[in-house]
Structure formats: structure tokens, C-alpha cells
Amino acid sequence: MADSRRPPEVDRAAASRRAVAARRERAALKRDVSTRVITPQELLRRGLADPLSAAGAMRVTEFLTAIPAIGESKRDRILTSLGISPVKRLGGLGSRQRDALRDYLDARWPEPGPREGRSRLVVLAGPTAVGKGTVAAYIKEHFPEIHLSVSATTRAPRPGEVDGEHYYFVDDAEFDRLIAAGELLEWATVHNAHRYGTPREPIDRVLAAGGTALLEIDLQGARQVRAADPSATLVFLLPPSWDELVQRLVGRGTEDAEERARRLRTARTELAAQNEFDYRVVNDEVARAAAEVVALAARRPDVG
Numbered sequence: 001m002a003d004s005r006r007p008p009e010v011d012r013a014a015a016s017r018r019a020v021a022a023r024r025e026r027a028a029l030k031r032d033v034s035t036r037v038i039t040p041q042e043l044l045r046r047g048l049a050d051p052l053s054a055a056g057a058m059r060v061t062e063f064l065t066a067i068p069a070i071g072e073s074k075r076d077r078i079l080t081s082l083g084i085s086p087v088k089r090l091g092g093l094g095s096r097q098r099d100a101l102r103d104y105l106d107a108r109w110p111e112p113g114p115r116e117g118r119s120r121l122v123v124l125a126g127p128t129a130v131g132k133g134t135v136a137a138y139i140k141e142h143f144p145e146i147h148l149s150v151s152a153t154t155r156a157p158r159p160g161e162v163d164g165e166h167y168y169f170v171d172d173a174e175f176d177r178l179i180a181a182g183e184l185l186e187w188a189t190v191h192n193a194h195r196y197g198t199p200r201e202p203i204d205r206v207l208a209a210g211g212t213a214l215l216e217i218d219l220q221g222a223r224q225v226r227a228a229d230p231s232a233t234l235v236f237l238l239p240p241s242w243d244e245l246v247q248r249l250v251g252r253g254t255e256d257a258e259e260r261a262r263r264l265r266t267a268r269t270e271l272a273a274q275n276e277f278d279y280r281v282v283n284d285e286v287a288r289a290a291a292e293v294v295a296l297a298a299r300r301p302d303v304g
């Protein structure tokens with residue numbers, strides 16, 4: 001009921017602020033789907049779970065056009081074929097309509113499911129600044145039984161980085177030698193800048209002893225590990241939202257504007273590849289995300 005003591009313009013101003021906030025929230029969600037930080041299925045789940053949330057208030061038309069590769073005419077064809085009115089909101093879909101929409105999404109953008117027969121070779125990848133290094137460092141400190149691989153790189157050390165602990169800092173000639181000698185399990189030029197690679201011998205040693213090895217590497221490296229060992233466990237770390245990813249990159253303060261832009265371009269490509277991974281973990285809170293990665297690493301049968 002309206003507060004009779006409050007002037008109507010105060011109520012109107014509050015309502016307008018709420019409407020602006022709701023529009024912003026829906027815009028952020030659409031950005032998250034278009035940058036693939038969340039899957040369309042995840043947004044649909046959120047909308048169905050709470051019709052009063054920003055996801056629930058989103059029209060099916062907005063929802064569909066947020067998905068990469070769906071333009072307005074394709075959107076209209078999909079809605080007609082699924083028998084869904086364009087004025088419907090996600091939170092207001094009937095059970096037949098939600099099933100039809102879910103089936104449509106699952107057929108075109110299947111979400112990765114857990115795969116059986118994973119080995120103790122665990123890869124942690126994800127877009128720049130999502131927190132791979134932070135989560136990996138947390139695992140190293142709190143779960144010392146997991147061996148964290150130390151990569152070789154041609155990039156210069158950042159302040160505080162220690163050779164042999166954070167990376168093996170090598171020059172181009174030494175990196176060439178490592179490649180030629182077959183001493184790297186995988187290697188890649190990352191962000192079109194420097195080369196990074198995983199020394200093979202320590203990983204072989206840990207796996208041969210029945211241990212678990214964790215590699216914190218980029219998408220190209222993850223693909224090479226998959227090719228070398230199809231049973232490797234591939235985990236993709238996701239940010240809670242695209243905006244939070246940008247915040248973390250800017251907040252870290254280790255790259256200039258040009259390098260940040262370059263890393264965010266790579267990030268879009270990496271996010272688009274997340275379905276190649278066995279598992280996805282959202283790094284909303286470091287300790288929680290680390291515990292989830294460790295649990296996934298432990299959920300392996302005796303292979304590898």
C-alpha cells in the first residue's frame with residue numbers, strides 16, 4: 001500500500017531508480033550470456049527459479065538475442081517453432097514452453113557433463129584474471145599433496161616472482177632448446193606475447209608415483225594436454241560475471257591498457273571454448289573454488 005505521508009514524486013523517483021537498476025541488471029546478464037560467462041541454460045534456470053529476479057523478468061526475445069549467433073529473424077523463427085509468445089518473460093514460461101526451450105538449447109549448445117575415466121593429470125585453465133594463479137596458489141598452500149607444475153616462460157619476472165617457484169624464467173634460446181629436446185609436455189605463445197611451457201619430467205614423475213599433478217595453463221596448452229593424454233581432467237575456471245572479470249584485471253594493476261585489451265580479446269575466445277572442458281568451476285570465492293577443483297581432481301578412477 002502507498003505511504004500516504006510520502007509525496008507521490010518521492011515514490012515515482014524510487015520506482016524509477018528501481019527500474020533503472022533492474023534494466024542494468026538485465027543488461028549485465030545479457031552481457032554474461034553474450035560473452036559466454038554463463039550458458040543460456042544457466043540464465044534460463046535462474047529465470048525459472050525466481051520469476052521476480054532480473055533473469056526472471058527478462059523477455060524471451062532479449063534472452064534469445066543475447067545468445068551469440070541468434071539475430072532478430074532467427075529469434076522470431078525459434079519462438080514460432082517452439083510456440084512461445086514474444087511477450088513472455090523467462091519467469092513466466094509454462095512447463096511445456098520451458099521444456100521446449102531447454103531442449104532447443106541443449107541440442108545446440110550442449111553443456112559439458114562429467115566424463116568417466118579421468119586421470120590424475122589435472123589442467124586448470126580459464127580467461128585472463130579469472131583467478132587461476134590465485135586458486136592454484138591456494139591449492140599449493142592448503143593441499144600440498146597436489147603437485148603444482150612450475151612452467152618455463154620467456155616473459156620477465158614481475159616484482160616478487162621467484163625463479164623456480166613461480167616460473168622458470170628463461171630466454172628465447174633456452175626455450176627453443178627445451179622444445180627441441182622434447183622436454184615440454186605442452187607449450188604456447190600466450191596473448192600473442194611470450195612463450196610458456198610445462199616441463200614434462202616432473203609431471204611424469206608425479207603421475208608415475210600415483211600422485212596428482214595440477215597444470216595452470218592457457219587454452220592452447222589445455223588442448224595439447226588433451227591431445228597427448230585424452231584421459232586428462234580438464235577444468236575451466238569461470239568468473240562470476242564478465243564485469244567482475246574486467247574488474248579483477250584492472251584491479252590487479254599488472255598490465256597497461258593496451259595489454260588489458262589484448263588479454264580481454266583472448267578471454268572471449270577462451271570463454272567460447274569452455275565446453276571442451278570436463279568441468280566448469282565459478283571462482284566466486286577463492287577457498288570454495290579451490291576446494292571444488294581439488295574435489296574434481298580426487299574424483300578420478302585409477303587410470304593415469
Ligand SMILES: Nc1ncnc2c1ncn2[C@@H]1O[C@H](COP(=O)(O)OP(=O)(O)OP(=O)(O)O)[C@@H](O)[C@H]1O
Binds near residue numbers: 130131133134135
Ligand atoms: N575469487 C576472487 N574474488 C576476488 N578477487 C579475486 C578472486 N580470485 C582472484 N582474484 C583477484 O583477481 C586478480 C587476478 O587473479 P590472478 O592473477 O590469479 O588471475 P589469472 O587467471 O592467473 O590471470 P592471468 O591468466 O592473466 O595470469 C588478482 O588481483 C586476484 O587477487
Ligand SMILES: Nc1nc2c(ncn2[C@@H]2O[C@H](COP(=O)(O)O)[C@@H](O)[C@H]2O)c(=O)[nH]1
Binds near residue numbers: 186190222
Ligand atoms: N600453455 C601454457 N600456458 C601457461 C603456462 N604457464 C602459464 N600459462 C598461462 O599464461 C598466461 C599468462 O600468465 P602470466 O603469469 O604472464 O599472467 C596465463 O593464462 C597462464 O595460465 C604453460 O606452461 N603453458
